[in-house]
Every structure is written in structure tokens, then in C-alpha cells.
Amino acid sequence: MNRNLIIGLILSTLAILAALLSFIWTPFDHVAMNIPAKLQTPNLTHWFGTDHFGRDIFSMIMVGARTSIAVAFVAVGIGMGLGIPLGLWAAARKGSYVDELIMRANDLIFAFPSLVIAILITAIFGAGAVNAIIAIGIFNIPVFARVVRGAAMPIWEREFILAARVAGKNAARISVEHILPNVLNLLIVQATIQFSLGILAEAALSYVGLGAQPPTPSWGRMLADAQTLVSIAPHLALIPGFAIIITVMGLNLMGDGLRDYLNPRTRVART
Amino acid sequence: MIRYTLKRFLSLCISLAVASLLIFFVIEIAPGDPASFMLGINAQPDTVAALRAELGLDVPKFERYLAWAQGMLTGDFGMSYTYRTPVSQMVADRLWVSLPLALFALALSTLIALPAGIYAAARRGKTGDVAVMSATQLGVAIPNFWFAMMLVLIFAIKLRWFAGGGFAGWNKGLGAVIWSLTLPAISLALPQAAILARVMRSALLDVMNEDFMRTARAKGLTTTQTLWKHGLRNALIPVLTIIGLQFSFLLAGGIIIEQVFYLPGLGRLVFQAISARDLIVVESVVMLLVFAVIVVNFAVDLAYAAVDPRLRART
Numbered sequence: 301m302n303r304n305l306i307i308g309l310i311l312s313t314l315a316i317l318a319a320l321l322s323f324i325w326t327p328f329d330h331v332a333m334n335i336p337a338k339l340q341t342p343n344l345t346h347w348f349g350t351d352h353f354g355r356d357i358f359s360m361i362m363v364g365a366r367t368s369i370a371v372a373f374v375a376v377g378i379g380m381g382l383g384i385p386l387g388l389w390a391a392a393r394k395g396s397y398v399d400e401l402i403m404r405a406n407d408l409i410f411a412f413p414s415l416v417i418a419i420l421i422t423a424i425f426g427a428g429a430v431n432a433i434i435a436i437g438i439f440n441i442p443v444f445a446r447v448v449r450g451a452a453m454p455i456w457e458r459e460f461i462l463a464a465r466v467a468g469k470n471a472a473r474i475s476v477e478h479i480l481p482n483v484l485n486l487l488i489v490q491a492t493i494q495f496s497l498g499i500l501a502e503a504a505l506s507y508v509g510l511g512a513q514p515p516t517p518s519w520g521r522m523l524a525d526a527q528t529l530v531s532i533a534p535h536l537a538l539i540p541g542f543a544i545i546i547t548v549m550g551l552n553l554m555g556d557g558l559r560d561y562l563n564p565r566t567r568v569a570r571t
Numbered sequence: 572m573i574r575y576t577l578k579r580f581l582s583l584c585i586s587l588a589v590a591s592l593l594i595f596f597v598i599e600i601a602p603g604d605p606a607s608f609m610l611g612i613n614a615q616p617d618t619v620a621a622l623r624a625e626l627g628l629d630v631p632k633f634e635r636y637l638a639w640a641q642g643m644l645t646g647d648f649g650m651s652y653t654y655r656t657p658v659s660q661m662v663a664d665r666l667w668v669s670l671p672l673a674l675f676a677l678a679l680s681t682l683i684a685l686p687a688g689i690y691a692a693a694r695r696g697k698t699g700d701v702a703v704m705s706a707t708q709l710g711v712a713i714p715n716f717w718f719a720m721m722l723v724l725i726f727a728i729k730l731r732w733f734a735g736g737g738f739a740g741w742n743k744g745l746g747a748v749i750w751s752l753t754l755p756a757i758s759l760a761l762p763q764a765a766i767l768a769r770v771m772r773s774a775l776l777d778v779m780n781e782d783f784m785r786t787a788r789a790k791g792l793t794t795t796q797t798l799w800k801h802g803l804r805n806a807l808i809p810v811l812t813i814i815g816l817q818f819s820f821l822l823a824g825g826i827i828i829e830q831v832f833y834l835p836g837l838g839r840l841v842f843q844a845i846s847a848r849d850l851i852v853v854e855s856v857v858m859l860l861v862f863a864v865i866v867v868n869f870a871v872d873l874a875y876a877a878v879d880p881r882l883r884a885r886t
Contacts, residue, residue, distance in 0.1 A: 332843070358666055404582070404585075407586070408586055408589055411586060411590065411861060411864050411865045411868065412590070412861055412864070413819065413820070413822075413823030413860050413861065413864060415824060415826065415827065416823045416826060416857060416860055417828065417857070419599075419841070420598070420841075420845075420853065420857060421597075421840075423842075423845040423846075424597070424598065424845070430858055461805060489642075496712070503714050503717075504714065504716060504827050506840070507714075507827065507830075508827060508830055514763065519845070520714075523714075523716070523717055526720070527720060527831070530720055530723070530724050530728070531724065531728045531770065533649075534724060537717070537720050537724070539720070540717075541713075541714070541717040541720075544712075544714055544717065545709070545712045545713055545714075545717075547711065548711075548712040549708060549712035552708060552711060552712060553708065
């Protein structure tokens with residue numbers, strides 16, 4: 301295990317544990333308002349202080365972790381669920397019209413500024429976590445399709461694939477039984493990176509009011525609420541910001557670490 | 572090269588056509604009729620019908636698409652439903668905020684990232700490299716709108732060096748414009764600079780493994796000289812590609828930052844138009860951004876092929 305992987309694992313586990321723990325326990329009810337106790341700075345009762353409604357920020361951060369992680373997780377799932385089969389298909393039919401069509405469609409999705417389209421989708425079909433997931437998920441599809449296709453193509457040239465062909469397996473079976481296991485490492489690394497990008501995208505969408513709707517807490521929404529109060533209560537903006545940074549950095553480090561761990565040949569830095 | 576250019580140009584045209592179709596129909600299938608939205612819930616059906624006719628909404632969708640697409644080609648984006656002014660005029664006004672912001676951010680990102688990346692590559696594995704790489708790790712993890720809020724807190728609220736938001740306006744002079752765009756540009760540039768520094772570093776490290784670098788050392792150049800004379804030039808090709816791609820990203824990414832700083836750019840225009848169901852404005856701005864991305868990609872591809880003949884043969 302290398303250092304990046306260990307630090308990354310610790311930081312991401314922290315966020316995931318906070319999210320899981322929030323289902324059974326939070327220090328306070330995250331939606332309970334307590335106006336007399338509003339805008340407290342971090343103290344022994346309220347570890348991260350309270351917001352303008354007197355809600356406990358520590359509890360909100362924990363529940364917010366749930367929102368961020370759930371949105372990013374499902375968005376990555378959409379990307380993998382559709383992107384991997386498309387990528388495998390394109391690689392199996394390399395050079396055919398199917399390959400061409402899939403890759404051109406990929407290029408097209410890449411050409412759309414993802415954030416603008418995500419804003420558009422959520423704004424038109426209604427703000428909310430589900431639409432945010434779809435909006436983020438769509439842009440994960442070409443990422444996975446491209447990674448899989450790129451990695452699968454050289455594998456198709458290998459002898460063991462030829463052997464599988466001779467054994468009578470068709471392209472679909474070869475793709476699933478022989479190609480997929482060989483590109484899995486890359487996919488895990490890519491999934492971690494997309495996961496961290498998903499958390500950033502969710503935060504941005506919630507910040508402009510298009511992600512999870514109140515009273516569901518989300519880190520981006522907390523930042524939006526903090527904006528007008530930042531001069532009198534900076535901790536309102538600092539704490540959710542740190543939560544995002546720690547989670548995203550944890551996932552990125554984990555991705556870097558996993559790549560080195562899973563493939564000892566590539567010890568060059570990631571771009 | 573001509574064959575390659577033509578081929579790329581054809582795929583550019585197809586991309587633009589498909590993109591415009593997608594944008595138009597996604598927005599058109601959205602729930603909510605602009606005319607009834609504008610007139611409110613108490614409007615009489617015949618008034619709504621009259622307004623629909625006036626806005627040209629009674630024409631079949633496909634005909635409206637053709638009219639819109641045709642207008643786009645000649646720079647006529649149609650009339651805004653709510654403001655009744657030409658969309659091209661509204662977009663042009665806002666572009667004078669968004670474009671300088673994107674260019675400013677791009678300049679900052681490049682100015683920070685290239686020296687940082689070169690420095691890290693030159694000191695590979697040493698403390699300087701580790702420091703730069705850790706900083707970039709942090710840079711890609713910070714949400715730019717949060718960073719923007721922190722900049723406002725420190726430099727506008729506490730130190731009072733800059734205004735916390737708003738745009739000075741071009742009539743106040745270039746200095747005032749730059750002043751009001753400084754904080755937004757810094758916050759927009761930071762994550763991009765982190766990515767670019769990583770690209771610069773790894774591109775340079777790749778080149779350093781090349782045989783010609785050893786030859787350069789063998790002929791008596793110092794490490795620094797080889798790095799500057801032979802390494803940098805070769806490493807710059809991938810870096811320029813990324814810079815090109817980042818421009819379109821910065822133009823689109825400005826949307827969120829404009830919200831933080833209350834800048835009257837394309838981002839605010841889109842948000843206002845969405846909430847007013849001014850569909851034609853939304854369609855036009857999104858199409859413009861997509862157009863920018865596709866054209867920049869095209870230009871980058873061509874520049875790449877011009878430099879590296881191997882790429883022409885491949886596609």
C-alpha cells in the first residue's frame with residue numbers, strides 16, 4: 301500500500317462513515333430549528349456551531365454527506381452501467397459503423413459544457429436530487445465508454461482472445477469473460493475520479509439551487525445559505541467547504557493510490 | 572493536410588447540426604408554455620393563443636427549429652420572448668463580461684501553471700516537486716465557487732481591496748474592468764491552473780525520457796539548458812491542447828462564478844431566461860457555448876495535426 305492510497309482511504313472512509321452514521325445517529329435533529337441558539341461558533345454542545353436557524357451544523361454536515369455521496373454514487377453507476385457496455389461493444393466491433401457511431405456520440409456529449417447542460421436539465425425538468433443525478437450521470441457515460449474501448453482494443457489482439465474464439469465463444473461472451481476482467485483495474489480508478497467530480501458537480505448544482513431541495517441538507521446548499529452571512533459567521537462557509545475538499549481530495553488520492561497499487565508499471569504521475 | 576482539414580470540417584458541421592437539434596428539442600419538450608407563463612394563471616385562452624401567435628409559437632416545432640437554425644447562421648438569434656429585444660443584442664452585451672473573464676482566467680491559469688509545472692518536473696521527486704504536486708491536489712479538490720466566497724471574505728470584506736461583487740462597466744475604463752474581474756478570474760483560474768500544472772509536469776517528464784534529451788546532455792549542455800532548449804518545446808504541444816480546451820471550459824464555468832460575484836454575464840442571462848421561460852434565449856446561449864467548445868476543439872485538432880504529421884494519417 302502506498303501513502304496516497306492510505307491517506308485517500310482514510311479521508312474517504314471518514315466521509316462515508318459520517319454519511320452511514322447519520323442514518324442512525326446525529327448529535328441533533330438536523331432539521332430542528334432553535335432560533336435563540338442561532339449563529340453560534342463551534343463549541344462543546346454544537347461542535348461545528350449553528351446556522352442562522354439555530355440548526356446544528358455538525359448534524360447537517362453528516363446528513364449532507366449522505367446527499368453528496370448518494371448523488372455522486374448513482375451518477376457514477378449510470379455512467380458505468382451504460383458506458384461500459386457501449387465501450388465493450390465499440391471495441392469488439394472496432395472500425396465498424398457501430399464503433400464509429402458510439403465514438404461520435406461520445407465526442408458530441410463531450411462537446412457540451414457539462415455544467416451548463418446539467419444546469420439546463422435541472423432547471424427545465426425541475427430542481428432536485430434525481431434530476432441532478434441524471435444530469436451528472438449522462439456526462440459519465442462517454443468517460444467510461446472511452447476508457448473501456450481504449451483499454452479493450454489492445455486486449456483483443458492478444459493470444460488468449462484468439463484461444464477463446466477458437467473455443468467457440470462469441471464476441472459478447474469474450475467481452476464479458478475475458479476483456480472486462482482485464483480492464484477492471486482502470487475502471488476502478490476512473491470510477492473514483494468520476495466519484496470525486498460528481499461530488500463537486502453536486503455541490504455546484506445545489507449551490508445554485510438546482511440540486512437537493514430543502515429541508516434535505518446538502519453541502520452546496522449550505523454554502524449558498526452561508527453566502528449572505530459570510531462576513532458575520534465565516535464558519536458557516538468554512539465548514540461545508542472543508543467537508544467538500546476533504547472528501548474530494550480523499551477520493552482523488554485514493555484514485556492515484558489505487559492506480560499505482562493495481563498497476564506497478566505506471567508509477568508516473570497522473571495528469 | 573487539406574484532406575484532413577476537410578474531413579474534420581465535415582464532422583464539425585455534423586456535430587453542430589446534431590447539437591442544435593438536441594438543444595432545441597430538449598428545451599422544447601420541457602413542460603411549461605412560455606405564453607401562458609408570461610400571462611399568468613388568470614389569462615383567457617384566446618389571449619394566450621394570440622400571444623402564442625405573436626411569438627411565433629403556433630408554427631410547427633420543426634419549422635421553428637429550421638427558422639432558428641437558419642437565423643443562427645446569419646447571426647440573427649431571434650427575439651427574446653420577455654424583453655422583446657434581439658437575442659443577439661442581449662448575448663453580445665453579456666459576452667463583453669463573460670469573454671474577458673474567461674480570457675483573464677485563462678491568462679492567470681497559464682501564468683501560474685506553466686512555471687509551477689516546469690519547476691516540479693525539474694525537481695522531480697524532491698521537496699519542491701512534492702510541494703507543487705500537493706498544492707495541485709488541493710487545487711483540484713477546491714470547489715471554485717467556495718474559493719470565490721473565501722476570496723470575497725478576505726479581500727473584499729476584511730481587507731476592502733476589491734469590491735465584493737458587481738461589474739464596473741466598460742465606460743469606467745479598462746482598469747476598473749480588470750479590477751472588478753480580478754477576484755472572479757482568480758477563483759475561476761485556480762482549479763484549471765492545478766490541472767494545467769499537472770499536465771505541464773507530466774508532459775515534461777515524458778520528454779525527459781526521450782533519447783534526444785540524453786543526446787543533448789551528451790553534447791555538453793547542462794541539465795537546465797536541455798530542459799529549456801529541447802524539453803520545453805516538445806512538451807508544449809500537449810500543454811497547448813489543454814489550454815485550448817480550458818478556454819471553452821472557462822467560458823462555461825464562469826456561469827457559477829458569475830452568480831457568486833453578481834456579474835452580468837452569460838451565466839446570469841441563462842438563469843434569468845430559464846426562470847422566465849424565455850426559451851429562445853436559453854437555446855441561443857447554450858448553443859453559443861457548445862459552438863465555442865466545438866470550434867475550439869476543431870482548431871486544436873488542426874493545430875495539432877499541423878505540428879504532428881502522424882496524426883493526419885491516423886484519422
